[in-house]
Amino acid sequence: MKIKRDMGKAAALRPLRDVENWDRTVDVVVVGLGAAGCCAAIEASEAGLEVLALERMSGGGGTSALSTGQLYIGGGTPIQKAFGFEDSPEEMYKYLMASCGPGEDEAKIRMYCEHSVGHYHWLVEHGVPFKESYYGDGSYTPTDDCLSYSGSEQSYPYREIAVPAPRGHTVQQDGIEAGAQLMRSLVAAVEQTATVVQEDSLVQTLISDEDGRIVGCVVKHDGEEQLIEARKGVVLCAGGFINNKEMVRHYAPELWRCRYRAASDGDDGRGIRMGMGAGGAAVRMETGCIVLPYTVPKSLMNGIMVDKRGMRFINEDLYQTTVGEAALLHQEGHVFLICDNECFARPFAPTEIAAVEETVADLEKALEMPEGVLQSTVEVYNRHAERGEDPIFHKGAQYLQPLINPPFAALDYRVENSLYTVFTMGGLHTLPTGQVVNPDGDPIPGLYAAGRTTSGLAAQGYSSGLSLADGTFFGRMAGRDLAGKPVPPD
Amino acid sequence: MKIKRDMGKAAALRPLRDVENWDRTVDVVVVGLGAAGCCAAIEASEAGLEVLALERMSGGGGTSALSTGQLYIGGGTPIQKAFGFEDSPEEMYKYLMASCGPGEDEAKIRMYCEHSVGHYHWLVEHGVPFKESYYGDGSYTPTDDCLSYSGSEQSYPYREIAVPAPRGHTVQQDGIEAGAQLMRSLVAAVEQTATVVQEDSLVQTLISDEDGRIVGCVVKHDGEEQLIEARKGVVLCAGGFINNKEMVRHYAPELWRCRYRAASDGDDGRGIRMGMGAGGAAVRMETGCIVLPYTVPKSLMNGIMVDKRGMRFINEDLYQTTVGEAALLHQEGHVFLICDNECFARPFAPTEIAAVEETVADLEKALEMPEGVLQSTVEVYNRHAERGEDPIFHKGAQYLQPLINPPFAALDYRVENSLYTVFTMGGLHTLPTGQVVNPDGDPIPGLYAAGRTTSGLAAQGYSSGLSLADGTFFGRMAGRDLAGKPVPPD
Numbered sequence: 006m007k008i009k010r011d012m013g014k015a016a017a018l019r020p021l022r023d024v025e026n027w028d029r030t031v032d033v034v035v036v037g038l039g040a041a042g043c044c045a046a047i048e049a050s051e052a053g054l055e056v057l058a059l060e061r062m063s064g065g066g067g068t069s070a071l072s073t074g075q076l077y078i079g080g081g082t083p084i085q086k087a088f089g090f091e092d093s094p095e096e097m098y099k100y101l102m103a104s105c106g107p108g109e110d111e112a113k114i115r116m117y118c119e120h121s122v123g124h125y126h127w128l129v130e131h132g133v134p135f136k137e138s139y140y141g142d143g144s145y146t147p148t149d150d151c152l153s154y155s156g157s158e159q160s161y162p163y164r165e166i167a168v169p170a171p172r173g174h175t176v177q178q179d180g181i182e183a184g185a186q187l188m189r190s191l192v193a194a195v196e197q198t199a200t201v202v203q204e205d206s207l208v209q210t211l212i213s214d215e216d217g218r219i220v221g222c223v224v225k226h227d228g229e230e231q232l233i234e235a236r237k238g239v240v241l242c243a244g245g246f247i248n249n250k251e252m253v254r255h256y257a258p259e260l261w262r263c264r265y266r267a268a269s270d271g272d273d274g275r276g277i278r279m280g281m282g283a284g285g286a287a288v289r290m291e292t293g294c295i296v297l298p299y300t301v302p303k304s305l306m307n308g309i310m311v312d313k314r315g316m317r318f319i320n321e322d323l324y325q326t327t328v329g330e331a332a333l334l335h336q337e338g339h340v341f342l343i344c345d346n347e348c349f350a351r352p353f354a355p356t357e358i359a360a361v362e363e364t365v366a367d368l369e370k371a372l373e374m375p376e377g378v379l380q381s382t383v384e385v386y387n388r389h390a391e392r393g394e395d396p397i398f399h400k401g402a403q404y405l406q407p408l409i410n411p412p413f414a415a416l417d418y419r420v421e422n423s424l425y426t427v428f429t430m431g432g433l434h435t436l437p438t439g440q441v442v443n444p445d446g447d448p449i450p451g452l453y454a455a456g457r458t459t460s461g462l463a464a465q466g467y468s469s470g471l472s473l474a475d476g477t478f479f480g481r482m483a484g485r486d487l488a489g490k491p492v493p494p495d
Numbered sequence: 496m497k498i499k500r501d502m503g504k505a506a507a508l509r510p511l512r513d514v515e516n517w518d519r520t521v522d523v524v525v526v527g528l529g530a531a532g533c534c535a536a537i538e539a540s541e542a543g544l545e546v547l548a549l550e551r552m553s554g555g556g557g558t559s560a561l562s563t564g565q566l567y568i569g570g571g572t573p574i575q576k577a578f579g580f581e582d583s584p585e586e587m588y589k590y591l592m593a594s595c596g597p598g599e600d601e602a603k604i605r606m607y608c609e610h611s612v613g614h615y616h617w618l619v620e621h622g623v624p625f626k627e628s629y630y631g632d633g634s635y636t637p638t639d640d641c642l643s644y645s646g647s648e649q650s651y652p653y654r655e656i657a658v659p660a661p662r663g664h665t666v667q668q669d670g671i672e673a674g675a676q677l678m679r680s681l682v683a684a685v686e687q688t689a690t691v692v693q694e695d696s697l698v699q700t701l702i703s704d705e706d707g708r709i710v711g712c713v714v715k716h717d718g719e720e721q722l723i724e725a726r727k728g729v730v731l732c733a734g735g736f737i738n739n740k741e742m743v744r745h746y747a748p749e750l751w752r753c754r755y756r757a758a759s760d761g762d763d764g765r766g767i768r769m770g771m772g773a774g775g776a777a778v779r780m781e782t783g784c785i786v787l788p789y790t791v792p793k794s795l796m797n798g799i800m801v802d803k804r805g806m807r808f809i810n811e812d813l814y815q816t817t818v819g820e821a822a823l824l825h826q827e828g829h830v831f832l833i834c835d836n837e838c839f840a841r842p843f844a845p846t847e848i849a850a851v852e853e854t855v856a857d858l859e860k861a862l863e864m865p866e867g868v869l870q871s872t873v874e875v876y877n878r879h880a881e882r883g884e885d886p887i888f889h890k891g892a893q894y895l896q897p898l899i900n901p902p903f904a905a906l907d908y909r910v911e912n913s914l915y916t917v918f919t920m921g922g923l924h925t926l927p928t929g930q931v932v933n934p935d936g937d938p939i940p941g942l943y944a945a946g947r948t949t950s951g952l953a954a955q956g957y958s959s960g961l962s963l964a965d966g967t968f969f970g971r972m973a974g975r976d977l978a979g980k981p982v983p984p985d
Contacts, residue, residue, distance in 0.1 A: 254598075278933075282935075396866065
């Protein structure tokens, strides 16, 4: 059965004067119990505030529970140290500033880098398990291992800008279950606090007083409307908007072409719409994390990624999100990975083979490329690769091998035929305190947000684990700021 | 003397209860007296509404007066017909739908194409002069001529999608004065109506009642604050935001790299911020019109545009805005135009020559390109050009000529060294009626907008004249809708 999704209305504020009686009064309402919401609730609750967490589903977890459970943490964590990786807040800062822009959030990046190790310990103290182990490369660990490279740290130009270190920390649990394990841990930590969790509770809209201060929200629970007063404020942690077709059409139309949306049903932009309705600025709404999963097994990176004309456009050892962005946004989502018999391997992610031919000239023809372009691309690439060089895109030497052994194959990474994975990165503009600001940059009293309801650390050049990292960390900061505790932590 | 620009605050609404007395009550307040504001005022006033137009400067005109005075009008205007150009609303619609997306506003494009000829007549009836003459190609007519191709209608792929027709209609006035002439005409037309114009009046913020309806605005005039009631509504026609560095940084950071901002001082995003503060959605805020002026004289299009590596990335006969977008947003603003002695000519826009060499190999070296790439680009291009073909990017046959006559020159179109011209295209999301909508798509009562305060017809692939076209047309629609007159006109 096909379900018609009604994205509902969320933006129009309910004026306080229409509230006759509050059904309940608390200090803080947290909207959404994914990773960001849990962390906001824990901090606020531990600081003595009365917290009500509202979750629209019948259980917590949100999109975080569907994730690979990897957090981008660095600057010298115990696990980085145990495996001899030198890292520092400065090098992490340099990498993120270089890779997340233009449009990166410098204030958030700076604070997060300085307090990333502390955040690791906070997570561990709150029951999130990390195994002391090093996996290698990749956003996804099929085992229960922890540390891995989850970005472009080792690739040009970043390897020249900052000392590379692996910063992906995956929660200890086999494979895809790691995200669920993260959320089991965080929800259990919430349950250790006095936070009241109310499930099956869809927040309809925010309530504002005559001065525009957010003083509560309207909730639908068991078919009934509840009016909840929040003395200190409301924290919107309601996810992104990739499942709202209209919003994607207006803000980030290219993203809709991706086949797989890494999102729960709740990612319909309600949180963002509520914040905008309250006058909050939504920024970098066109951005997304776009994963093009072609890098496993690694020998595939010995191939060359070309556009529909047969021209290379990027160093193939960049992280799969950076390549995904370039492929979708700059190359019309029409790209192929060209391999020879030597580097070809069956890709880990289901992938079609567009053509196999005995010569590059025939492959060019089979792919309907203009005569001579792919041939000259391969010829020039090979000439340099023979010398162990790639002066064109600076792919790492370990992936440079002339493509000379027939047959030659083209893996089909056209967006319609391949497994591009996407979620939205744009959202409400928040200060590092979690306060939502209006387009003048001024905080909206009583309104906080975290996670993918906000624009986070990265505007582009996503490294895996950044979303859970900023969701958990700045969720915490929102909880702290509401409680009057220092942000960042001392 | 360097002036420090204070962009001021605009987003926080003034609540109605804080208004003790109105200084003035009218039906409609129009904020900003550029092209959009004039047209809104004229329509509302002619329909019998009492209109107050507030202009922050000491005279009307806004950015429109600084423009080239070209409007994108088609579908079969008298001037198109006089010169034998077949055009229809359908072909115009096909072209705009193909070139303005993804992210194009279908509803606005449809309505504008259907009523474009009628709009031409309305402009003429309101004193805007167009000479019955055909100029040729280009966004800028140094003479007082009218009709010209001002987009990519004749280039691949658009020439295959829609029958090409010139649709740029430039107001009759020599050269750069055409924009000023447009505004002299429109301001004169406003003065023919009962509209009251108040200059030196900076609107500070909007006033809303308890239900979120916009009921007026706060104005600073002669150092005094005035509270203006608008019974029917406020129309924000206050321009774009390219002169607001903070906003550009948050929404469209790449655009700040362009050297020349086609904007008046008023383009500080106040109108957009006011609308967002009222809960209005701002959409496609990352987009801009980015002009890379390299196409005059036309023989330059016989050259090839290459990226920093020496690879082509586009058909060089596309309109200069489409090439500018690709160069800045997809090629890091690091591009060169490669010419041989045959096609080289001194560009109309001031342009540096990056290098001149006797061979392509030496040019490649001089431009610090990786060895062999530019050589192979030129070799493959020439091989096809000799046959009068460009199967790679499909440049028009009239611009295909092998580059074989030394010396070879590279014109420097790197963004730091060249005259990239830019203004913002994103803004408030409006219905074709001019009503500003919130992120649920629902109109905000009493709030209208037009011109570059809104997102208009084009999200990308800008054709010259579209901004004045949608500003004037949807400015009119806002005035009509406020007056209860049909939108579109019968």
